[in-house]
Amino acid sequence: MLQFGLRLGTHPRQVVTTTPRDNALLRLILSDPSTVMTTAPTAANRANLAADFLESVTRRYAGTHQGRQELGGEFLTETPGALFSRSGIEAARVRMAPQMDRVVIGVDPPVTSGPDADACGIVAVGRAGEAFYVLADCSVRSVTPAAWAARVVAAWREHGADRIVAEVNQGGELVAEMIHRVDAFAPVKSVRASRGKTARAEPVSLLYERGLVRHVGAHPALEDELCGFGDPGHSPDRVDALVWALAELMRAPGAGPRVRSL
Secondary structure (H helix, E strand, C coil), X not given: CHHHHHCCCCCCCCCCCCCCCCCHHHHHHHHCCCCCCCCCCHHHHHHHCCHHHHHHHHHHHCCCHHHHHHCCCCCCCCCCCCCCCHHHHHHCCECCCCCCCEEEEEEECCCCCCCCCCCEEEEEEEEECCEEEEXXXXXXXXXXXXXXXXXXXXXXXXXXXXXXXXXXXXXXXXHHHHHHHHCCCCCEEEECCCCCHHHHHHHXXXXXXXXXXXXXXXXXXXXXXXXXXXXXXXXXXXXXXXXHHHHHHHCCCCCCCCCCCC
């Protein structure tokens, strides 16, 4: 309705200020090519805020979805019908992880290198009892194969992981070879995708729905990919790495063929 107030003048304009919550109207406004969006974090107004208030809300909400939106002024979107929701991730966020039974590093390597290449998804995930914990997003972008391989090995060592699970659909044996050039003893398990990304991610989304996947701290880039999963304009490199790690951890300990004596 505000548009009807812009009928007069040579260059009529309107100013819309709001907390950037994702909704259809705000998306419509932002999609208009004549819209200019500006944002500012709460800290930019620190001169007019009580210091205790700013310290309190920053300590409580920093790194969370609500903090990024309310304090950082970020417009955080979710793909309609996405398998993962920000509210679900937020509800299961924890500050610290318990002692892990297993830790796995999931890797989704890029096909190419260079400034326009996809990121190398590198995600550390642990399991404690029936729950899974996303420990770190170590993904890197626009680096050489030698550089992302070194980052994979660093993540394996840092988190004391017992296995590196790497997708090899594109790179084949070269993926494991690059990692072994950095550390010949790195325990690499090569996996191949036989189903589409959505089909592979569905079992993982069910774990999230049941509250069995907890994020230790905040992982903004990974969480943005999760909530935008299914958008054809995004490459879910971090999500793929997360899915491979969780798929490995979901395997029952000792599962496999057995012989029972009679």
